[in-house]
Amino acid sequence: MAVASLDRYRERLGRLQAWMAAEDLDWLLVPASDAHLNEYLPDAWKRRDWLCGFTGSAGDLLVGRETAWLFADSRYHEQAGREVPNDRVQVAKLGLPGVATLAETLESSLKAGSSIRLGFDPLTLSAATIQPFERCLVPKGLVLVPLAHN
Numbered sequence: 001m002a003v004a005s006l007d008r009y010r011e012r013l014g015r016l017q018a019w020m021a022a023e024d025l026d027w028l029l030v031p032a033s034d035a036h037l038n039e040y041l042p043d044a045w046k047r048r049d050w051l052c053g054f055t056g057s058a059g060d061l062l063v064g065r066e067t068a069w070l071f072a073d074s075r076y077h078e079q080a081g082r083e084v085p086n087d088r089v090q091v092a093k094l095g096l097p098g099v100a101t102l103a104e105t106l107e108s109s110l111k112a113g114s115s116i117r118l119g120f121d122p123l124t125l126s127a128a129t130i131q132p133f134e135r136c137l138v139p140k141g142l143v144l145v146p147l148a149h150n
Helices: 003-022 047-052 074-083 102-109 127-140
Strands: 027-030 060-064 068-072 089-093 116-120 142-146
Touching (some): 003 047, 047 068
Parallel strands (some): 116 142
């Protein structure tokens, strides 16, 4: 991918991270779904693609204030590594030994006695997706922040 394209994604992620700091969000989850929970999205809902450049049909982006992770299954390991700015987005190659899942990454950032705020668009996550976070991570300090706007 051309350097100019990668620079565009770096700039977009930087603006998002500045917005997150102003909104007091530690993390923002950008899933590969729309309001109908489709896997194949119309262009207007390709938020993850717009932010980091990854064009695969599956894979969730977790943006922190200083870094981001793209969680991709084995179908997309190579593609993800080529498409995202690797200095700003770490590709978590799901299924490989020792690679943390999205939930494990969030859990590892929770420190005893502290909390982290995870922003998300409630229109893009099913109850089945959010319930494990509520059940396992909220008691450990995760604060789920449904966003009114995307």
